[in-house]
Amino acid sequence: MxxxxxxxxxxxxxxxxxxxxxxxxxxxxxxxxxxxxxxxxxxHGAARALAGGASHTIGLVLRQSAEQVAADALLAETLWGVASEARTGGYRVLVEPLSPNDGRYSELLVSQRVDGLIVSGPRVDDEELAALVADGFPIILQGSLPDVPAPSVDIDNRAGARTAVEHLIGLGHRRIGCITNAPLAYTAAADRVAGYRDALAKAEIGFDAGLIVEGAFDAASGHAAMTSLLAEAKDVTAVFVASDIVAFGALRAIREAGRRVPTDISVVGFDDIPLARHFDPPLTTIRLPANALGAAAGRALVDRLAGRPTSERTLLPTELIVRESTAACRNRTGGP
Amino acid sequence: MxxxxxxxxxxxxxxxxxxxxxxxxxxxxxxxxxxxxxxxxxxHGAARALAGGASHTIGLVLRQSAEQVAADALLAETLWGVASEARTGGYRVLVEPLSPNDGRYSELLVSQRVDGLIVSGPRVDDEELAALVADGFPIILQGSLPDVPAPSVDIDNRAGARTAVEHLIGLGHRRIGCITNAPLAYTAAADRVAGYRDALAKAEIGFDAGLIVEGAFDAASGHAAMTSLLAEAKDVTAVFVASDIVAFGALRAIREAGRRVPTDISVVGFDDIPLARHFDPPLTTIRLPANALGAAAGRALVDRLAGRPTSERTLLPTELIVRESTAACRNRTGGP
DNA sequence: GCGCGTTACTAACGCGAGTTAGTCGCTTCT
DNA sequence: AGAAGCGACTAACTCGCGTTAGTAACGCGC
Structure with a gap:
């Protein structure tokens, strides 16, 4: 001493x-x-935590499966955002990866090892989470979960998708397909489809359910979805693919069908993964601010722990990145 | 109570x-x-840590820059491996992302908030690390650092590269280029080049320094490297690219040069990122066991903390994944 | 009836801080 | 001159648990 x-x-x-x-x-x-x-x-950290009644640590619970984590190109960046924001607030980050049906993260909170939690990728059927929130624990949701009364931070999927499709419409496209990033049970997927429909509605383009095909996280699903879309709707001149990774598979399917991007078909992705700029052709996409997302979640939790007011719902804006996978529509079937 | x-x-x-x-x-x-x-x-966690003299927490220090983290497709998976192994050993994982010149992670150890550290991507000029190791703190290096006397866990870069090149040689290729994954100052890059040379030497193929071009993490560097290689060494029939992401750029350069993969040029990558199987053509590559790497590091630290003997150096085996970017050499210039 | 060994517990100390309620010495006011 | 006030500290209590030493009850042998 x-x-x-x-x-x-x-x-x-x-x-x-x-x-x-x-x-x-x-x-x-x-x-x-x-x-x-x-x-x-x-x-001594522990002594300080004991005497002070606060661990100065926040928990980051990854509620995705191991496969999803491995496939998530932006997760590390998000983590970085959380951690750096936590640090400026005087906190450390404890990471708890937990496969969906692999419960028991409440122990972290209940044993006072962390002062609060950020739950990434929460699922609706998570009873433990609901109970924790009901008990008043400081929890921030990263993602959307309508029924749980906890502050959430997410990117504006709907607006982003809308921007993507408006870009396509602005180029003269009228028959625009949509391949989802995940099954529609995922709110992020549903929101992106909603944004797609918003854009169509605003431009007064009729909605055709046949133009929507579900993708599922990986490029293989994008390949399959695009193949079926090309077969079913031959007049499609553009596609909004709600995930760059899925879009990667879609691009290949288009190539295999003997069509060219963007000459015959324009493609817009979503996420702007690092590799997107190197796709063939470089992918026009919606940038998802992964670092900022993590930082926002971190800041929200730190604010909450400090007793500062926190907004119930934070939606981060996305940004359209125009590259070379989109071009003006050449055969305007729906023109005025 | x-x-x-x-x-x-x-x-x-x-x-x-x-x-x-x-x-x-x-x-x-x-x-x-x-x-x-x-x-x-x-x-109560803190009380327990105070009384017991152990925090039951290990620290994972990410010594890469924010950009490198964002570009590292396998980092999240590695983290998962560390965390799950730590949990089975009764530990939690505290993540500390720290840009290179952004020192001061010793505080974690010194304040007893963690019982030990895994340092990912250590750099040779890290004095703080050297001091900590010299003081006898339990530290496991994930990556290679010859001069620091701490147990390390890494994948066998050299053997992996050798396997990749042997595959090419087995297909009849003799003029084989090499594009590195990073500047040669990085030990991982140097090791992979060493493996490349091993394979050549074993097959008694003369080494030509002109066939080695440095890449630097991203696809753009791969594109540039491949372009220059095609210009300098027109007789090359195969290329070993020590990173899938770099290889992605290289593939594009080959296409732009009007050559076909694998018909004209075979390409082998390294890492087996999730997208590699969807490349055009699907990339033959060396699988880097990211999850296992993290798990091995976690286990090594847990063992060390439990007083069990730990091997000084663990090298994880890689695996050749043959897909469609490699084929038998057609114009055997160096045949017997 | 006493010593001795078990069995089944418990009183009390210590971990290393944060924090409350003082204490001590010195001015300043009345 | 005595009370009150203030600046600059400090003794001692508290946090919740692990742990050591110790105790009470019970059986057993002689």
């Missing part, structure tokens, strides 16, 4: 916690700081 | 820590377990 090199012990605590209200003379203050440095003194 | 519902307090501690040596009668044991369940009792 640095008390030796200086004077007391309580005083050390005051200095290290920057308690300016406790009237410590500048001389003593400096003396203690120096002693602490010389002795390489560092307060 | 559950003492109320049962009898004592020390006894509760014994039961919850499964101290069978302390002679607790089966009746009392059961009574306490029930009471704990009914009261929803959970020991």
């Amino acid at each position: 640095a008390a030796r090199a200086g004077v007391s012990r309580t005083t050390v605590s005051f200095v290290l916690n920057a308690r300016t209200d406790a009237g410590i003379s500048p001389g003593t203050w400096r003396r203690i700081e120096e002693a602490a440095r010389e002795l390489g003194y560092h307060p | 559950a003492a109320r519902a049962g009898v004592s307090r020390t006894t509760v501690s014994f039961v919850l820590n499964a101290r069978t040596d302390a002679g607790i009668s089966p009746g009392t044991w059961r009574r306490i377990e029930e009471a704990a369940r009914e009261l929803g009792y959970h020991p």
Whole structure:
């Protein structure tokens, strides 16, 4: 204990916690700081947590399956955002990857190892989560979950999808297909389809359910979806694929069908994964601000823990990145 | 405290820590377990850490820059491996992303918030790391760092590269180019080049420094490297690209040059990122066991913390995944 | 009836901080 | 001169648990 090199012990605590209200003379203050440095003194985390009643740690629960995590090109970036924001707020991040039916993360909270939780990819049937939220634990949802009364942070999937499709419409396309990023049970997938429909409605283009095909996370599903779409709706001149990875498979299907992108068919993706700019052709897509998403979740939790007001729902804006997979429609079947 | 519902307090501690040596009668044991369940009792993590002298938490330090993290398709999977292995050992994982010149992770260890550290992507000039290791802290390196006397876990880059090139040689190729995954200052890049040379040497193919071009993490660098290689060495019939992402750019360069894969040029990648099987053509590559890598690092640290013997250096085997980007050489210039 | 060994527990200390309620010495007011 | 006030600290309590040493009850042998 640095008390030796200086004077007391309580005083050390005051200095290290920057308690300016406790009237410590500048001389003593400096003396203690120096002693602490010389002795390489560092307060013991656990003791501090015990005495202070706060662990200064937040938990990040990954509710995706191992396969989904492996396939998620943006997860690491999101984690980075959470962690850096947490750090500026004086918190550390404990990561708890938990496959869907693999319960029991409440222990983290209940044992006071973390002060709050960010739950990424929450599922509707998560009873444990609902119970925790009902008990008033500080929890931030990263993703959408309508029925759970906890603050959530997400990107604006609907607006993003709408922007993507409006871009297509602006290029003169009228028959626009849509391949989802995941089964529609996933809210993110449903929201993106909603955005697609918004854009069509605004442009007064009739909605055709036959133009929507479900994808499922990976490129193989995109390939299958696109193949079926090309077969079913031959007059499609553009496709909105709600995931770059799925779009990658779709591009291949188009190539295999002997059509060209963007000459014959325009394609817009979603996510802007690092590889998207290198697709053939470079993919026009909607940038998902992964880092900012993590940071927003981190900030929301830190704010909440500090007792500051938190908005119930934060929707992050996306950005249209125009590259070379989209071009003006050449055969305007639906023109005025 | 559950003492109320049962009898004592020390006894509760014994039961919850499964101290069978302390002679607790089966009746009392059961009574306490029930009471704990009914009261929803959970020991306080910080108190436990303070009293027990161990935080039961390990730190995972990410020493890559934010950009590298974002571009690393396998990082999340590795993290998953670390975390799941840690959990089976009774540990939690604290993640500390730290850009290269952004020091000060020793605080984690020194303040006892973690019992040990896994350092991913260590750099040679990391003085803090060297000091920590010298002080005897439990640290596992994930990656290679010859001069630091800490146990390390890595994949066998050299053997993997060798396997890749041997596959090419087996197909009859003799003029084989090599594009690195990163600048040669990175040991992983140097190791993979070493594996490339091993394979050539074994097959008694002369080494030509002109066939090696440096890539740098992303597809753009692969594109540039391949373009220059095609221009400089027109007789190359195969290329070993030490990273799938870089290979993606290389494939595009080959296409742009009017050559076909694998008809004119065979390509082998490295990493087996999820998208590799969907490349055009599906990429033959070396699978990097990301999950296993994380798990091995986690296990090594847990073992070390438990006082069990740990091997100084663990090299995980890779696996050749043959897909459609490689084919037999057609113009055997160097044949017997 | 006493010593001795078991069995089944419990009182009390200590981990290393944060925090409350003082204490001490010195001015300033009345 | 005595009370009150203030600046600069510190003794001692608290957090919730692990752990060591110790105790009470009970049986057993002689």
